[in-house]
Amino acid sequence: MNEKQLNILLADDDKDDRLFFSMALEALTIPTMLATVVDGEKLMAYLSENTQQLPDVIFLDLNMPRKNGFECLSEIKLNPKLNQLPVIIFSTSFEQEVVNMLYKNGAKYFIRKPSEFLQFKKIIQQTFTLISQENRQKPSRENFVLTVQTS
Amino acid sequence: MAIIKKTDEEELLIAHKELAFQKEEKEKLAGELIIARKELAFQKEEKGKRAAELGIANIELAYQDDEKGKRAAELGIANIELAFQDEEKEKRAAELGIANIELAFQDDEKGKRAAELGIANKELAFQNEEKEKRAAELSIANKELAFQNDEKEKRAAELGIANKELLFQNEEKEKRAAELGIANKELLFQNEEKEKRAAELGIANEELLFQNEEKEKRAAELGIANKELAFQNDEKEKRAAELSIANEELAFQNEDKEKRAAELIIANKELSFQNEEKEKRAAELIIANKELAFQNEEKEKRAAELIIANKELLAFTYISSHDLQEPLRKIQTFVTIILENENENLSENGKYNFQRMQLAAGRMQLLIDDLLAFSRVATTELKFEKTELTVIIEEVKTELKDTIQEKHATIEAIEIGSANIIAFQFRQLMYNLISNALKFSNPDIASHIIIDSKIVKGDKLNNEKLSPEKNYCHITVTDNGIGFEPQFSDRIFEVFQKLHGKEVYTGTGIGLAIVKKIVENHNGIITATSELSKGARFDIYIPAA
Numbered sequence: 001m002n003e004k005q006l007n008i009l010l011a012d013d014d015k016d017d018r019l020f021f022s023m024a025l026e027a028l029t030i031p032t033m034l035a036t037v038v039d040g041e042k043l044m045a046y047l048s049e050n051t052q053q054l055p056d057v058i059f060l061d062l063n064m065p066r067k068n069g070f071e072c073l074s075e076i077k078l079n080p081k082l083n084q085l086p087v088i089i090f091s092t093s094f095e096q097e098v099v100n101m102l103y104k105n106g107a108k109y110f111i112r113k114p115s116e117f118l119q120f121k122k123i124i125q126q127t128f129t130l131i132s133q134e135n136r137q138k139p140s141r142e143n144f145v146l147t148v149q150t151s
Numbered sequence: 152m153a154i155i156k157k158t159d160e161e162e163l164l165i166a167h168k169e170l171a172f173q174k175e176e177k178e179k180l181a182g183e184l185i186i187a188r189k190e191l192a193f194q195k196e197e198k199g200k201r202a203a204e205l206g207i208a209n210i211e212l213a214y215q216d217d218e219k220g221k222r223a224a225e226l227g228i229a230n231i232e233l234a235f236q237d238e239e240k241e242k243r244a245a246e247l248g249i250a251n252i253e254l255a256f257q258d259d260e261k262g263k264r265a266a267e268l269g270i271a272n273k274e275l276a277f278q279n280e281e282k283e284k285r286a287a288e289l290s291i292a293n294k295e296l297a298f299q300n301d302e303k304e305k306r307a308a309e310l311g312i313a314n315k316e317l318l319f320q321n322e323e324k325e326k327r328a329a330e331l332g333i334a335n336k337e338l339l340f341q342n343e344e345k346e347k348r349a350a351e352l353g354i355a356n357e358e359l360l361f362q363n364e365e366k367e368k369r370a371a372e373l374g375i376a377n378k379e380l381a382f383q384n385d386e387k388e389k390r391a392a393e394l395s396i397a398n399e400e401l402a403f404q405n406e407d408k409e410k411r412a413a414e415l416i417i418a419n420k421e422l423s424f425q426n427e428e429k430e431k432r433a434a435e436l437i438i439a440n441k442e443l444a445f446q447n448e449e450k451e452k453r454a455a456e457l458i459i460a461n462k463e464l465l466a467f468t469y470i471s472s473h474d475l476q477e478p479l480r481k482i483q484t485f486v487t488i489i490l491e492n493e494n495e496n497l498s499e500n501g502k503y504n505f506q507r508m509q510l511a512a513g514r515m516q517l518l519i520d521d522l523l524a525f526s527r528v529a530t531t532e533l534k535f536e537k538t539e540l541t542v543i544i545e546e547v548k549t550e551l552k553d554t555i556q557e558k559h560a561t562i563e564a565i566e567i568g569s570a571n572i573i574a575f576q577f578r579q580l581m582y583n584l585i586s587n588a589l590k591f592s593n594p595d596i597a598s599h600i601i602i603d604s605k606i607v608k609g610d611k612l613n614n615e616k617l618s619p620e621k622n623y624c625h626i627t628v629t630d631n632g633i634g635f636e637p638q639f640s641d642r643i644f645e646v647f648q649k650l651h652g653k654e655v656y657t658g659t660g661i662g663l664a665i666v667k668k669i670v671e672n673h674n675g676i677i678t679a680t681s682e683l684s685k686g687a688r689f690d691i692y693i694p695a696a
Contacts (some may be wrong), residue, residue, distance in 0.1 A: 014477070014492075017481075023488070092480055093473055093523075096575050097531075111478060115479075115483035115484055115487075115512070115513075115516060117484050117487040118487060118491065120484065142549070
């Protein structure tokens with residue numbers, strides 16, 4: 001793996017989840033750079049301050065204080081400068097209607113936070129692979145929800 | 152010639168003698184004539200006297216005729232007045248008849264109104280609003296009845312006044328009849344007088360018989376006039392008798408009217424008593440209505456509170472389950488991190504305990520997921536849309552791909568059409584049923600699941616809960632798995648009811664409860680049929696669009 005470093009932005013108010021995420025990244029072989037914000041407002045502020053160096057991918061939690069993930073997604077997709085950014089929803093809960101709405105609103109993928117750390121690592125690895133493969137291509141609805149591939 | 156002379160002389164003497172005799176005779180006759188003339192003059196005087204008497208008698212008769220004419224005119228007026236009074240009486244009697252009919256009609260109306268009140272009371276037991284409306288109508292009706300009673304009392308008072316007037320008129324008539332009686336007696340007396348005078352005239356006439364034809368005619372005329380007067384007297388007597396009969400009749404009618412008036416007064420008292428009773432009943436009904444309304448309000452409040460409480464409970468279940476997911480997931484993640492990173496530092500016993508912890512956490516996750524699904528099915532909005540069942544089945548098959556492979560299962564869908572369903576709920580239903588069939592498959596044979604759907608009329612389905620007129624979409628899911636004993640066919644749909652220990656088959660006992668809830672959301676029913684180790688069949692009936 002000698003690709004350029006992947007810039008990742010994680011928006012999650014939960015300290016433990018941010019820890020899991022960074023632990024998972026450390027375990028991966030891909031060179032990554034992780035930035036984290038703890039709520040939706042800070043996410044939008046970060047994006048407007050770093051227009052010259054936007055992240056390659058955003059991992060977005062849904063339940064956050066001050067501005068939730070749905071609002072952030074809509075704002076990003078309505079902003080011409082940001083709407084090409086791949087936004088990956090990273091959530092504890094899984095509800096069909098919510099997932100449908102997120103797909104319609106332009107999220108790239110939906111990931112339900114796994115309960116096993118091994119799967120946590122695997123799903124992030126899978127996501128990076130997909131991101132690098134098919135840029136700008138919106139996946140079909142059946143491939144929207146990412147699950148750990150048993151292999 | 153001498154002879155002749157002698158004879159001439161003799162003849163002359165005889166002639167002289169004869170002349171003297173004739174002179175005597177003439178003188179005698181002249182004397183008789185004078186006497187006769189004197190007698191005629193006397194008779195002439197007598198005739199003049201008689202004629203004067205006759206003139207006086209004629210003047211008297213003319214006066215009597217005038218008097219008779221007047222009397223006859225008075226009788227005519229009296230008769231006209233009597234006829235007018237009779238007409239008045241008939242009118243009054245007709246008015247009384249109408250008043251009686253009106254009273255009878257009003258009594259009928261009251262009877263009807265009472266019947267309506269009875270019906271209204273029965274209805275009150277069930278429908279409160281209706282009762283309130285009816286009570287309002289009743290109070291209006293009572294006011295109307297009171298008004299009608301006032302009217303009736305006025306009418307009765309008017310009738311009383313009319314009766315007094317009639318009585319007064321009858322008295323007047325009786326006075327007039329008495330006066331007529333006196334007048335008749337006077338006439339009779341005058342007639343007697345006239346007869347006496349006529350008799351006297353008859354004597355005078357007999358005397359005058361030879362001389363005056365006119366007198367005889369006058370006498371005959373007088374006779375006829377007398378006959379006429381006698382006839383008129385007869386007529387007057389008849390009239391008087393008729394008047395007395397008419398008076399008796401009037402007296403009888405007055406009695407009748409008084410009786411009727413008394414009856415009317417009694418009827419009015421009865422009506423006012425009935426009205427009081429009705430008012431009391433209406434007041435009681437108003438009180439009963441208020442009480443019922445109060446009870447209904449209380450019930451409605453209670454029901455509304457229960458609905459809110461139920462919703463709150465389901466919302467609480469949902470929120471608590473939802474929020475429990477996160478800490479649980481973290482516990483699970485930390486356990487796996489420890490097991491992975493600290494593997495060489497842990498004793499075998501420590502590792503085993505961590506694995507047990509993982510299993511427990513896994514079961515908790517399952518429970519939370521199922522509880523979430525259950526409360527979501529119970530709380531979310533029901534949005535029906537025409538959906539192809541095959542699409543749903545294919546989605547579920549994709550979702551269960553791994554398990555299907557693992558169990559070497561075949562899923563066969565026959566004659567699958569579309570149905571009016573809540574799509575995401577129906578997907579959950581099919582998911583639960585198919586995953587159930589896979590879970591409880593017979594380990595010795597390859598799992599075979601058949602899904603079938605048909606539109607069938609209710610009366611062909613042999614289920615009393617289905618209405619025979621409606622069309623139903625009948626979906627069956629049949630498997631060849633381990634099945635269950637028939638006595639559990641209802642219990643398996645209850646929440647947390649399981650037929651196997653969790654060590655043998657994982658599960659929370661919520662899956663089929665969710666299935667049942669979803670079918671109920673579709674206004675349908677579900678039944679399960681099975682025998683141990685002979686597979687199971689689930690029949691779903693939902694109304695076809």
